[in-house]
Amino acid sequence: MGINQKELKSILTQAVSETIENMAFMMVTNEAENPETIKSDECLKTSLLILEPYPGELGLVMSKKLLSKIAVSVYSLGEEEITENILIDVISELLNTITGSLIRRILPDNFEYELGLPESGD
């Protein structure tokens, strides 16, 4: 069961697209030619362990600005009502869903898998 980098990138793009489109009703495109630089204090990070069948870890880093837009869409709140805790919950659930979607695309159907709980930080 070998996957090359290009296939993995394609699978990851599908997993991210499916997740964000269904959760936040936003279209996802590949990276821009001149991506914006985002300072680390303007981002949130989260990670999640893959426990079975093969140990691994996935991480997700997103700008608070983008997370806030997603939160506004999900919660139907004004931007000023979106707290840091909501942003952390949104990024955690995004990673949780992306990871499951990714693993289902990589592993054969008869393999059970087990994920840890997302852990977040700045």
Place this chain on the structure above:
Amino acid sequence: MMKIIIVDDSATARMIVRRCLEIAGCSDAEFIEAGNGKEALSLLKEHKVDFVISDLNMPVMDGEMLLKWMKASPKLNEIPLVVLSSAVNAAKDRVLLDMGAFAVMSKPISPAKINETMSELIPGKESGYGY
């Protein structure tokens, strides 16, 4: 009016499930939320519900344990429990369905998935009409 318990440790996930259920035909339902299986069991003692929709991976008590407890209880074993999780595939589906889950869905949820998987639980959808 339908009463539905949504169980997930993520408030975001609970919000999305609620929104999708509303779009799929449960706009008049009363939604009760729980952050884990243990909270769900407490709520089930107080409320007569039409079904439960639960994540698997949760702290304190996970969805699989909640399913076991519900199936072991004479008062709760008839209540449909739908599993909604990022950690399911065909292999896990079979295990959960054999344990008595009404249906299993993988995240991300959508109104279309709800109609495909659990339309019998949605009012007006029992006959299989779309939304």
